[in-house]
Amino acid sequence: MSNSSEALFNFCLRLGDSNLILGHRLSEWCGHAPILEEDMALMNVALDLLGQTRVLLTYAGEVEGKGRDEDKLAYHRDTFDFKNVQLVEQPNGDFAETLARQCFFDNYHYLLLEKLSVSSDQTLRDHANKALKEVRYHCQHSGEWIVRLGDGTEESHRRMQDAINETWCFTGELFTDTAEDRELAEAGVVALPSSLKDGWNKQLSAILSEATLERPEDVPVPAMGKAGAHSEHLGYLLAEMQFLQRSYPDATW
Amino acid sequence: MVTDQVSIKQKAVWAALQTVMDPEIPIVSVCDLGIVRDVDEEEVIITPTYSGCPATEMIGLDIRMALDKAGFDDVKVRTSTSPPWTTDWITPKGREKLIEAGIAPPVQSSGSKQGLFSDKPNIPCPLCQSTNTILVSQFGSTACKALYKCGDCLEPFDYFKCI
Numbered sequence: 001m002s003n004s005s006e007a008l009f010n011f012c013l014r015l016g017d018s019n020l021i022l023g024h025r026l027s028e029w030c031g032h033a034p035i036l037e038e039d040m041a042l043m044n045v046a047l048d049l050l051g052q053t054r055v056l057l058t059y060a061g062e063v064e065g066k067g068r069d070e071d072k073l074a075y076h077r078d079t080f081d082f083k084n085v086q087l088v089e090q091p092n093g094d095f096a097e098t099l100a101r102q103c104f105f106d107n108y109h110y111l112l113l114e115k116l117s118v119s120s121d122q123t124l125r126d127h128a129n130k131a132l133k134e135v136r137y138h139c140q141h142s143g144e145w146i147v148r149l150g151d152g153t154e155e156s157h158r159r160m161q162d163a164i165n166e167t168w169c170f171t172g173e174l175f176t177d178t179a180e181d182r183e184l185a186e187a188g189v190v191a192l193p194s195s196l197k198d199g200w201n202k203q204l205s206a207i208l209s210e211a212t213l214e215r216p217e218d219v220p221v222p223a224m225g226k227a228g229a230h231s232e233h234l235g236y237l238l239a240e241m242q243f244l245q246r247s248y249p250d251a252t253w
Numbered sequence: 254m255v256t257d258q259v260s261i262k263q264k265a266v267w268a269a270l271q272t273v274m275d276p277e278i279p280i281v282s283v284c285d286l287g288i289v290r291d292v293d294e295e296e297v298i299i300t301p302t303y304s305g306c307p308a309t310e311m312i313g314l315d316i317r318m319a320l321d322k323a324g325f326d327d328v329k330v331r332t333s334t335s336p337p338w339t340t341d342w343i344t345p346k347g348r349e350k351l352i353e354a355g356i357a358p359p360v361q362s363s364g365s366k367q368g369l370f371s372d373k374p375n376i377p378c379p380l381c382q383s384t385n386t387i388l389v390s391q392f393g394s395t396a397c398k399a400l401y402k403c404g405d406c407l408e409p410f411d412y413f414k415c416i
Contacts, residue, residue, distance in 0.1 A: 038390070040392055040393065047396055048304055048396060050305050051301075052304045126334055126335035126337075131304060134416070137392070140391060141392070144391075
């Protein structure tokens with residue numbers, strides 16, 4: 001692969017893997033959410049993310065040109081080959097932690113897709129224009145829950161604030177530029193991650209203030225999932241998600 | 254004339270497609286939902302509603318079977334995601350059928366931008382037409398629907414979300 005197609009390949013993996021891993025995390029709530037309507041809502045969001053993953057991983061395989069399809073990329077890679085941001089692999093925790101993670105990602109995702117909707121790459125542009133319509137509802141859903149819990153009872157406020165504080169350290173990675181990011185920005189494929197930060201801060205401030213919650217201090221970004229460095233949680237997630245294909249490679253039904 | 258033959262064939266293909274119903278809402282055809290985008294003498298172009306809609310593959314298969322049954326096994330089925338599907342493509346007949354099925358059709362144009370705390374649209378109840386309705390959940394029985402409840406007749410109902 002040339003340098004530019006390698007950067008594009010990695011970008012598709014970064015967004016595709018983030019969608020895939022977050023979708024899988026959300027699906028762990030199936031049958032366990034606090035209320036039936038919320039169980040369905042989380043599964044609907046998971047399904048949107050999975051559908052979007054298929055487009056991105058299929059395209060990644062085409063860009064790479066080694067004959068890997070969406071399934072090969074999803075099921076036949078190990079932890080260090082996954083490029084998702086560390087935020088999405090964090091365990092579900094309680095409902096507040098799930099929502100903090102979701103709200104941080106949804107708002108980032110929306111802003112990223114907005115930039116991607118004018119990309120020089122047609123496949124990514126088409127993908128973004130379709131996905132934006134779906135992610136708009138994800139933002140509404142998670143944002144409204146943050147407000148409901150933050151501005152709710154003493155207990156729900158405390159737990160929502162704890163969840164925000166615990167999860168905040170994973171948001172720095174979303175806006176950190178790498179050499180590949182700069183290459184893609186120069187080629188007009190997608191704007192630099194750092195350029196999304198102001199918009200994200202504005203969205204989050206509006207949600208947090210409506211929810212009577214405090215915005216935590218930013219912390220330095222230690223290691224990045226998009227560079228292949230992951231927390232221990234991803235390995236356990238993959239062990240479950242990839243079990244069938246690892247035990248019975250290329251099984252179909 | 255060749256052109257006449259083409260248009261007759263296209264008409265016949267459209268007619269065959271009118272018999273293909275959405276698997277989730279079996280009284281609305283895939284044409285009335287705007288899933289069939291174009292028909293020419295060689296192919297039928299369809300578009301998925303949501304990226305993750307599990308019905309997409311089944312719809313493709315149902316269309317294939319309807320074409321084969323009508324003798325159009327030479328017509329291919331192609332999926333295209335651009336331009337992205339929008340609820341604006343649901344036909345007036347499709348909207349009527351949705352109400353018949355107890356599903357409120359989308360109320361506004363899909364062009365609206367992200368409005369996090371924007372005013373919620375007033376969705377009339379498909380059963381008693383009251384606008385005294387409340388949103389129960391943004392995500393209903395499928396990704397394309399939200400769950401509402403009528404404050405007057407007290408019936409819960411699905412609302413086809415604008416996208």
